[in-house]
Amino acid sequence: MTQPPPPPPNQPPQQGGFGPPQDQPPQPPQQPGFGAPQQPGYGYPQAPQAPQTPPPPPPQQPGYGHPQAPQGQQPPQTPPGYGYPGQQPNPYGQTPNPYGQQPGYGYPQPTVPLQPQAGQPTGGRGVNAQLIIIVAAVVAIALIVGGGIWYASSGKDDGKKDDTASSSGGTGGKEDKGDTGGTSTKGEEKVPADTSAKVLYQIPEPKVDDSTVVSGSWLTDKAYVKAGVAEINGYDRDKGTKLWTIKLPGPVCEASTHTTADDKTAILFQPKMPAKNSSAGCSQVAALDLDAGKKLWTKTVNSGDRAISLDNVTVSGSTIAVGSTSGGAAWDVSGKSLWSPKPTDTCYDAGYGGGDKLVAVRKCGSYDQRQLHIQTIDPKSGKVISEYKMTQGIEYASVVSTNPLVVAADVGDSAGDGSGISDFFSIDNKTGKLITRISAPGDQFAARCDGISKIEACSGIAVGNDRLYIPTEEHDGTGEYSQTNEIVAFDLATGKQTGQRADAGDGYTITPLRMDGGNVIAYKRPPYDKGGQIVSIDGGSFKETKLLENPSTESVRDAESSMSPDYSEIIYAQGHLYMSGVYADKSSGSSDKEYLALAFGTAG
Incomplete structure (x- = not known):
């Protein structure tokens, strides 16, 4: 499978440990970061970084009875650090954009209607699909940030209305009322009596001889x-005491961001520890019980007597589904097989998006005539409910959200910034018709998707209220050398910006994490002399309410700055903030401490 890019160079040195003592033994010094680029000080000029080329993916197994044409894909390049110079010129500025370029942040945008196209849903999973009229392409967003995170069991609403983040009490950033359309339902996140957070605990980075994936947090x-x-660990939410450990024979490759109603999820992992600078292939899928701390079962998808390498894993309802270049397979969480690749298939399920619904990204045709089919399917039977055929020539697409259905793609490799996104597609998952296509030029918007193989790996995006919420790229603030950005909203019915805008505030950059009812939960990466913040943005008024602010001491700031929202996993719920890396790296031999995860909490 395609591995995520390695950590960029030029990361600032980290300070010593902080927070309460740990029950784990002291760890030796570690290599900086887990793929999270460091900024040498927010608000100061910075030199651009050279893009890095990730290691080549492990070889894929051939398809089931159907020779696969060479993919011919170029490995994704790591873009310059968050907000760094070096973005490519907007390709739409030189060639007229037929899909309606957005002229600026926070203003209604024109759209150009697309011509519908008809298509017959292609068989797969052994099901005859019905004829559906389709229009163009769609990109959906998973409401989590970074690789592999999700709050598996939200707290219950206690009925109080005076301490819920809602349209009252804006803090941090300016308010642009703009369009107040969309629903503004109160979320479950309460405003603590004191939003000042303290360090609850930190988990040291494990010792490794080579860069190792540690993706997955819940x-x-x-x-x-x-x-x-090569393990999954459960910790006490407040104290950091290790509750349980699930041992694995090899490293984790991918982790589903979704869970069942009773906190079960799925991961992909290697069958053994790989040799240095190599991979044993991500051929194993396991179901985990996150409450009991148990591995329920392990499965493989076989081609003859050989287990194929898997690229993607997700959960929808009680179904666990995996995708690969050899096709897709699924099991019930109990371990019962639901479907597997068919040797006679001329198309294959490259991967799935999960959550409320199950959506397959199905690839048909040879490399030079590729067409992606976005299929909403029954998670129990695999039967196609609706299908949208994307324009031929679009090689990769990422599922951002399955309900409403939103898909992202880099059409014609025009994003120019390594983000994997030039356009979003809003699709009706009942009919398979394209509702609207939203142009999101890479030089203007900062969301990211790794759609090469992972299908469901987008960050910096939230979907709700029939809106798409994405951050703008950084730009000059009002202070000397300062940078800032905004979150803006697009209407999923019209494709136009609603006029709503949440400003990060001078020196801060803001990134949406997920929805909380009708509100947007966002992380504000701080300037060099402050701590980060979690805010709730009201879905109607777009007023910001601060929920948490981290300490501004130097050691805490340095540790927090290693967890970039572009490359890290960030979870916020009920006054608790957890930030973790997705890579563990070989020690550099310095005396600086590096962390696998940081936990913060408020008093109220």
Whole structure:
């Protein structure tokens, strides 16, 4: 499978440990970061970084009875650090954009209607699909940030209305009322009596001889769960005491961001520890019980007597689905097989998006005539409910959200910034018709998707209220050398900006994490002399309410700055903030401490 890019160079040195003593033994010094680029001081001029080329993916197994044409894909390049110079010129500025370029942040945008196209849903999973009229392409967003995070069991609303983040009490950033359309339902996140957070605990980075994936983190009512090196660990939410460990024979490759109603999820992992600078292939899929701390079962998808390498794993309802270049497979959480690749298939399920619904990204045709089919399917049977055929020539697409259905793609490799996004597609998952196509030029918007193989790996995006919420790129603030940005909203019915805008505030950059009812939960990356913040943005008024602010001491700031929202996993719920890396790296031999995860909490 395609591995995520390695950590960029030029990261600032980290300070010593902070927070309460740990029950774990002291760890030796570690290599900086987990793929999270460091900024040498927010608000100061910075030199651009050279893009990095990720290591080549492990070889894929051939398809089931159907020779696969060479993919011919170029490995994704790591873009310059968050807000760094070096963005490519907007390709739409030189060639007229037929889909309606957005002229500026926070203003209604024109759209150009697209011509519908008809298509017959292609068979797969052994089901005859019905004829559906389709229009163009759609990109959906998973409401989590970074790789592999989700709050598995939200707290219950206690009925109080005076301490809920809503349209009252804006803090941090300016308010642009703009269009107040959309629903503004109150979320479950309450405003603490004191929003000042303290460090609850930190988890040291594990010792490794080579860069190792540690992607995957979840929060349940019982535990904060984080992937380590060839293991999954559960920790007390407040104290950091290790509650349980699930040992694995090899490293984790991918982790579903979704869970079942009773906190079960799924991961992909390697069958053994790989040799240095190599991979044993991500051929194993396991179901995990995050409350009990148990591995329920392990499965493989076989081609003859050989297990194929898997690229993507997700959960929808009680179904666990995996995708690959050899096709897709699914099981019930109990372990019962639901479907597997068919040797006679001329198309294959490259991957799935989960959550409220199950959506397949199905690839048809040879490399030079590729067409992606976005299919909403029954998670129990695999039967196609609706299908949208994207324009031929679009090689990769990422599912951002399954309900409403939003898909992202880099059409014609025009994003120019390595983000994987030039356009979003809003699709009706009942009919398969394209509702609207939203142009999001890479030089203007800062969301990211790794759609090469992972299908469901987008960050910096939230979907709700029939809106798409995305951050703008950084730009000059009002202070000397300062940078800032905004979150803006697009209407999923019209494709136009609503006029709503949430400003980060001078020196801060803001990133949406997820929805909380009708509100947007966002993280504000701070300037060099302050701590980060979590805010709730009212879905109607777009007023900001501060929920948490981290300490501004130097050691805490330095540790927090290693967890960039572009490359890290960030979970916020009920006054608790958890930030974790997705890579563990070999020690550099310095005396600086590096962390696998940081936990913050408010007093109220």
